[in-house]
Amino acid sequence: PNPENGLYQIAKSTRSMRRNAEIIPLRDIVSSCHLIPKYGSTANPLSTSDNVLEKCDTFYLNPYLHHHSFFAANGT
Numbered sequence: 001p002n003p004e005n006g007l008y009q010i011a012k013s014t015r016s017m018r019r020n021a022e023i024i025p026l027r028d029i030v031s032s033c034h035l036i037p038k039y040g041s042t043a044n045p046l047s048t049s050d051n052v053l054e055k056c057d058t059f060y061l062n063p064y065l066h067h068h069s070f071f072a073a074n075g076t
Contacts, residue, residue, distance in 0.1 A: 007060040009038065034062040 002009050013020040037047065037056040047055045 002060065005060070007036070007062065009058060009060055010035075011058045034065040035059040036062055 001007060036059060037043075037052050038058040038060055039047075039056070044055055
């Protein structure tokens with residue numbers, strides 16, 4: 001965890017300065033997660049929810065938000 005905020009920090013995987021990625025079968029995805037962009041002292045004004053994964057290289061993983069909790073709270 002990051003000592004400043006206690007959140008885990010993740011970054012894009014690269015090899016030789018090129019993105020390292022793979023296609024994951026849908027059946028292997030267990031759950032979504034909430035990522036918080038790590039901007040530094042100021043946020044990039046060009047970042048939107050549609051492009052933030054491309055504009056930002058480093059993210060914090062929010063362990064406090066779990067989408068299944070919203071469904072459990074209302075009984076569905």
